[in-house]
Amino acid sequence: MGDSPILEDRANPPLGRFLGHVAPGMEPRAIQTQNRPCPEFRPLIRSTPRAFILRGDSLLVQEKRHPDKGLYFTLPGGKQDPGETLTECLKRECLEEVGAAVTVEGLLHVAEVYRLKTGERERQHQLDFVFACSVPEDYTPVLGSHPDPHQTGTRWILAENAQQLRPAYVTKLFSLGCTRGLEVYLGPYND
Known part of the structure; x- marks a missing residue:
């Protein structure tokens, strides 16, 4: 899990876990944006x-x-x-x-x-x-x-x-x- 805070809600786990296709490290994360794009996000x-x-x-x-x-x-x-x-x-x-x-x-x-x-x-x-x-x-x-x-x-x-x-x-x-x-x-x- 590292330093990234993973969004965990045991009552409502991420949909990808049910579908079995979320790659390790690609789970949704909490990102502070303050209405600005996150520096690590590069839009395709x-x-x-x-x-x-x-x-x-x-x-x-x-x-x-x-x-x-x-x-x-x-x-x-x-x-x-x-x-x-x-x-x-x-x-x-x-x-x-x-x-x-x-x-x-x-x-x-x-x-x-x-x-x-x-x-x-x-x-x-x-x-x-x-x-x-x-x-x-x-x-x-x-x-x-x-x-x-x-x-x-x-x-x-x-x-x-x-x-x-x-x-x-x-x-x-x-x-x-x-x-x-x-x-x-x-x-x-x-x-």
Whole structure:
């Protein structure tokens, strides 16, 4: 058992013990987090909040050009840093990428994205959290101070450009006007 305090409740032992597949040393442990990630925890799944910003019939997107993928558009947003909430991350990413101080209005959808980056053999498993957001009325699309790799601009697009949106779930959301409906979990998508 070592120095790690194992959670023991003889009346309710861990489910894995009943199933017989908890590896030694992998039993649940009490970890002090104080609402911050534990330094020994390294997530294998990346949390990525995304901003769905509609103005009339137009969607605010990042314009990207890639040597292999050509021209495509993505929602602003990005990787959550340790200790940062999803909404804090989204506000920071939007300011960095599209120069916008966004108002986060609420969670719309969650999608799993399996992304294969150029030059890598393994896919990144990512959870995209899509939030309804708004920008000030006088906002004009600009390239932010820290744009994404391959980002060449920021612009409003209409539904006829939806086929160039990535990942594919964004095309689906834009064609539906991103109404929340009953389907919050959108499922897995390859990118």
